[in-house]
Amino acid sequence: MANPGSHGPGSPEGVRGLVSDWSSDRRVFNVPWGKAMMWIFLLSDIFIFACFLVGYMTMRMSTTDTWPDASEVFALHVGGQQVPLLLIAIMTFILISSSGTMALAVKYGYEKNRRMTAVLLILTALLGASFVGLQAFEWTKLIEEGVRPWGNPWGTAQFGAAFFLITGFHGTHVSFGVLFLVIMAVKVVRGALDDQRPGFLTGRKGRYEMVETLGLYWHFVDLVWVFIFAFFYLW
Amino acid sequence: MAERGHDSASYAAASDIEEMELVHPKTFIGKYIWSQDAKVIAIQYAITATAIGLVALVLSILIRLQLGFPNAFSLVDPSNYLQYVTMHGMIMVVYLLTALLLGGFGNYLIPLMCGARDMVFPYLNMLSYWFYLASVLILVASFFVPGGPSGGGWTLYPPQVISQGTPGVDGGILLMLVSLSVFIIGFTMGGLNYVVTVLQARTRGMTLMRLPLTVWGIFMATVMALLAFPALLVAVLMTICDLLLGTSFFMPEMQTLGEQSSHEGGSPLLFQHLFWFFGHPEVYIVALPAFGIVSDLLATHARKNIFGYRMMVWAIIIIGVLSFIVWAHHMFVSGMNPYFGFLFATTTLIIAVPTAIKVYNWVLTLWRGNIHLSVPMLFAIGFLFTFVNGGLSGLFLGNVTVDVPLSDTYFVVGHFHMVMAVAPILVIFGAIYHWYPKVTGRMLDDRLGKVHFWVTFLGTYVIYFPMHFMGFAGVPRRYYAYGETAFIPDSVVTMNSVITVAAIIVSLAQVLFLFNLAWSYFRGRESGPNPWQATTLEWQTEHTPPRHGNFGDELPVVHRWAYDYSVPGAERDFIPQTVPHEGEERR
Numbered sequence: 144m145a146n147p148g149s150h151g152p153g154s155p156e157g158v159r160g161l162v163s164d165w166s167s168d169r170r171v172f173n174v175p176w177g178k179a180m181m182w183i184f185l186l187s188d189i190f191i192f193a194c195f196l197v198g199y200m201t202m203r204m205s206t207t208d209t210w211p212d213a214s215e216v217f218a219l220h221v222g223g224q225q226v227p228l229l230l231i232a233i234m235t236f237i238l239i240s241s242s243g244t245m246a247l248a249v250k251y252g253y254e255k256n257r258r259m260t261a262v263l264l265i266l267t268a269l270l271g272a273s274f275v276g277l278q279a280f281e282w283t284k285l286i287e288e289g290v291r292p293w294g295n296p297w298g299t300a301q302f303g304a305a306f307f308l309i310t311g312f313h314g315t316h317v318s319f320g321v322l323f324l325v326i327m328a329v330k331v332v333r334g335a336l337d338d339q340r341p342g343f344l345t346g347r348k349g350r351y352e353m354v355e356t357l358g359l360y361w362h363f364v365d366l367v368w369v370f371i372f373a374f375f376y377l378w
Numbered sequence: 379m380a381e382r383g384h385d386s387a388s389y390a391a392a393s394d395i396e397e398m399e400l401v402h403p404k405t406f407i408g409k410y411i412w413s414q415d416a417k418v419i420a421i422q423y424a425i426t427a428t429a430i431g432l433v434a435l436v437l438s439i440l441i442r443l444q445l446g447f448p449n450a451f452s453l454v455d456p457s458n459y460l461q462y463v464t465m466h467g468m469i470m471v472v473y474l475l476t477a478l479l480l481g482g483f484g485n486y487l488i489p490l491m492c493g494a495r496d497m498v499f500p501y502l503n504m505l506s507y508w509f510y511l512a513s514v515l516i517l518v519a520s521f522f523v524p525g526g527p528s529g530g531g532w533t534l535y536p537p538q539v540i541s542q543g544t545p546g547v548d549g550g551i552l553l554m555l556v557s558l559s560v561f562i563i564g565f566t567m568g569g570l571n572y573v574v575t576v577l578q579a580r581t582r583g584m585t586l587m588r589l590p591l592t593v594w595g596i597f598m599a600t601v602m603a604l605l606a607f608p609a610l611l612v613a614v615l616m617t618i619c620d621l622l623l624g625t626s627f628f629m630p631e632m633q634t635l636g637e638q639s640s641h642e643g644g645s646p647l648l649f650q651h652l653f654w655f656f657g658h659p660e661v662y663i664v665a666l667p668a669f670g671i672v673s674d675l676l677a678t679h680a681r682k683n684i685f686g687y688r689m690m691v692w693a694i695i696i697i698g699v700l701s702f703i704v705w706a707h708h709m710f711v712s713g714m715n716p717y718f719g720f721l722f723a724t725t726t727l728i729i730a731v732p733t734a735i736k737v738y739n740w741v742l743t744l745w746r747g748n749i750h751l752s753v754p755m756l757f758a759i760g761f762l763f764t765f766v767n768g769g770l771s772g773l774f775l776g777n778v779t780v781d782v783p784l785s786d787t788y789f790v791v792g793h794f795h796m797v798m799a800v801a802p803i804l805v806i807f808g809a810i811y812h813w814y815p816k817v818t819g820r821m822l823d824d825r826l827g828k829v830h831f832w833v834t835f836l837g838t839y840v841i842y843f844p845m846h847f848m849g850f851a852g853v854p855r856r857y858y859a860y861g862e863t864a865f866i867p868d869s870v871v872t873m874n875s876v877i878t879v880a881a882i883i884v885s886l887a888q889v890l891f892l893f894n895l896a897w898s899y900f901r902g903r904e905s906g907p908n909p910w911q912a913t914t915l916e917w918q919t920e921h922t923p924p925r926h927g928n929f930g931d932e933l934p935v936v937h938r939w940a941y942d943y944s945v946p947g948a949e950r951d952f953i954p955q956t957v958p959h960e961g962e963e964r965r
Contacts (some may be wrong), residue, residue, distance in 0.1 A: 169578075172578065179574050180570045194652060217536055292623045
């Protein structure tokens with residue numbers, strides 16, 4: 144800090160850093176534009192999911208009918224036994240693991256290790272795709288058991304509506320993520336991020352920071368899943 | 379942390395900053411149709427918004443003709459009336475004001491005023507416009523589907539809006555909901571661009587506290603829009619599900635047209651909460667850019683620095699934050715818990731404090747200024763009157779006990795048209811007169827402008843001021859015809875006719891304005907680069923109108939705030955932001 148006294152003698156270093164960041168010229172955050180944009184987009188997306196989840200909670204609190212019991216509805220029949228939350232545990236495990244592979248891809252990206260970055264991106268995409276696949280399986284199972292957006296055999300009609308809309312919206316996010324992971328993997332394989340030439344399918348010049356930006360999105364989608372998991376399956 | 383604070387010696391090296399990837403197309407289509415230049419996109423936004431806004435203006439005249447002379451014309455039947463009220467409201471709020479202030483002025487002014495060559499992601503910016511155009515076309519299409527557009531009110535309240543018997547339930551409402559979703563997606567693309575450009579792509583020396591208030595207003599409004607539109611998106615998606623899939627998010631069990639509906643257990647109140655969590659910030663999404671622009675107009679045309687710049691910035695931020703916790707004051711009569719009413723009335727009245735600070739600062743900016751009564755200044759001063767009037771009636775409606783009897787009367791119509799319709803539109807007019815010379819290189823005609831101002835300003839008072847009294851008389855809004863109603867006196871009938879005549883005259887004045895825009899484009903006086911002798915960066919460009927890339931080979935370097943007017947001892951009564959302080963080296 145050029146002049147530590149300018150922000151008051153008692154202010155802690157963190158506050159002074161914050162003030163100097165926000166009042167600096169040219170840019171507030173020391174990050175590339177794409178990353179700043181992703182953070183702000185995620186902030187906006189948080190509000191979408193927050194509205195969905197708060198709406199869901201409101202419905203669940205205000206409905207006069209009974210809400211179906213999660214541990215029975217979402218149970219799997221394995222070897223003649225009802226195992227509650229088995230499928231969803233697997234799905235959650237897969238998605239959380241994909242966050243790990245994504246983080247590794249970012250690390251290898253910054254080390255300019257093209258091969259490992261591409262492999263890990265593809266692995267992440269495969270994990271994401273299998274999550275979506277299992278979700279499709281879960282939807283099929285519920286639909287076969289009679290769950291519809293307008294009703295279900297066990298209780299209030301809002302159960303199916305909220306479940307399909309919110310998990311569907313999240314699943315769409317995962318699917319888009321998988322799509323972008325594949326695109327990014329192709330970019331990496333082609334070396335577009337090394338020589339910064341206009342990349343595959345998009346005209347923007349590539350840098351390895353893009354992998355991290357995509358990673359932000361992916362981790363966000365995982366984080367949202369944790370909330371959906373908690374509110375739908377554990378409540 | 380790195381040494382890069384206020385200190386002028388520690389600017390980030392040029393190589394640190396990403397270079398804008400500008401696409402320089404050669405063809406006409408590349409330059410003006412599929413353009414990635416923020417200035418062209420701004421004009422595309424402005425033309426589209428004005429076009430759809432004119433549709434809404436015509437609708438309002440049809441509404442007024444019915445109300446003013448209920449038996450003389452048979453232009454609209456009761457269903458049409460509801461449809462026109464709905465479409466007028468939705469178009470004006472979302473497709474005109476939001477799009478014009480953020481998409482139009484935001485795109486044009488943010489890069490220029492920040493000293494950037496363009497928005498950070500020009501391609502995304504272009505997509506944003508095309509999504510907006512698509513949303514407008516989808517909305518317009520609803521006029522042509524069987525059953526016509528929705529007549530459920532612009533607030534889209536269920537169960538009304540998707541129940542059998544409401545006009546437009548067969549197709550119009552679906553198109554409106556889809557159009558809103560497309561608008562939100564398009565706006566998000568543009569909005570991310572505006573925010574990141576302001577935060578990350580300013581020129582050297584342009585600290586956040588040197589930004590003109592116009593940029594602050596548009597920036598904060600965009601941030602709010604990015605956080606408020608999600609609530610509308612969720613509400614819209616759920617309504618679409620209720621409509622198409624037969625879900626019951628918002629639809630309660632009920633009888634319509636003698637039949638039992640298939641819905642059960644939904645909560646209409648949930649929709650209202652979601653809608654107004656968007657709807658109230660939306661008021662300030664429209665108002666904050668207007669606040670910012672009017673601050674710059676007042677300072678420039680009064681040749682005086684804005685009073686209390688820092689206070690103005692903080693007031694914008696505080697208003698932005700507070701506006702997210704006042705939404706339920708639109709719902710005092712909705713049947714929600716009365717304690718909520720107490721809480722939201724309190725926050726509503728608190729938000730009056732930063733707003734009042736802004737009004738005082740505007741007035742104090744004028745105080746002992748060298749006031750030039752140019753057309754932009756007239757509109758800016760007109761805004762002050764209208765905004766204070768509309769704001770004061772807001773204090774009535776913010777209190778639960780006063781609001782309850784006034785709900786759904788013409789008092790509400792008068793209030794929000796004063797504060798949210800007329801006030802921002804006066805600023806928009808002022809801003810167009812102010813920046814038109816930069817956009818085209820020619821001045822708008824002064825005499826036509828003054829006629830336009832006086833007719834619009836006085837005319838809107840004739841239109842909306844009597845509505846407050848009608849509201850006190852208990853005249854309900856959204857009624858097709860009042861007929862022989864005992865509690866409605868004859869004076870209200872007369873007033874309705876007067877209002878209608880005034881509305882027609884004001885609308886004709888807008889034709890004059892459009893004529894002025896077209897005529898001056900070809901025949902207007904050459905303006906030169908800086909006709910208002912203003913300090914901000916957009917007036918210091920090498921070319922007028924600025925070319926793609928905005929500035930010449932070198933980006934400007936900023937040395938001072940945007941309000942150095944009438945500095946004692948200075949040669950001229952303004953010092954552009956690019957001029958160094960005395961003794962400071964020009965970098």
